[in-house]
């Protein structure tokens with residue numbers, strides 16, 4: 630098992646391998662954007678989608694991996710779409726405040742982002758954003774974000790947030806998502822109107838861009854063809870965004886292949902509907918945990934209302 634961090638501009642030179650770990654789950658993280666760009670299982674199979682047209686160079690995050698959306702999800706005011714954190718150079722955090730010991734974690738790396746002078750002009754708040762990326766013994770990938778308000782003038786700040794996770798799937802038409810049935814959602818394609826999901830698991834036949842509200846703490850993505858189920862666990866993040874651009878939007882995105890929408894699905898643990906507010910000195914923590922299991926592992930237990938809550 631190995632995690633590695635890749636500095637900006639380089640595509641191949643890991644700077645922090647963990648050579649004492651012998652198994653082969655791997656993850657790769659770029660300092661630009663603090664973006665996870667790869668998560669592989671024991672067989673070396675890539676579990677995250679990264680567009681073949683991705684441009685890994687600054688100043689913009691590419692479509693794939695796990696971009697971090699902060700201090701906003703979406704587009705409001707002067708800030709760039711999905712906030713600036715995904716478009717900034719993060720640093721290795723050599724001395725992070727401790728997190729509770731988790732014996733399941735076998736390798737991790739800590740990153741930190743603080744605002745630049747230019748960031749402060751756009752979003753006038755001082756913060757420390759600490760991100761831990763960790764691989765577990767079974768190959769699970771976990772990201773823990775800690776955001777602290779370091780304003781010295783007594784002002785609170787509010788933000789929205791998402792782990793914009795791109796899963797690699799065999800064929801979007803054959804994929805279903807369980808755990809979000811009966812949930813309320815805001816439909817980004819219909820002016821953020823609120824609807825309630827009806828019926829069975831969610832399947833995909835056209836563009837989807839929905840923010841599920843107060844979503845359960847676990848959601849499953851079942852890929853029939855791969856016989857693989859991704860389990861997406863979240864803590865501190867009430868919502869879950871589900872996005873697939875489908876054909877027209879895929880064609881409109883410059884750094885995205887025309888038919889690549891067939892092989893990706895974003896399920897994004899998020900805090901969108903109700904912004905998080907921090908007073909000076911306060912810290913927020915939000916976590917995503919990803920595992921990939923054979924679909925048979927879950928079979929017969931996939932009623933999310935019974936199994937995936939809690």
Ligand code: BG6
Pocket residue numbers: 692710711793817838839870872895897
């Ligand atoms: C999703 C949003 O999370 O991200 C979509 O719900 C958006 O509305 C998509 O189009 C991609 O955004 P971007 O900025 O990475 O192209």
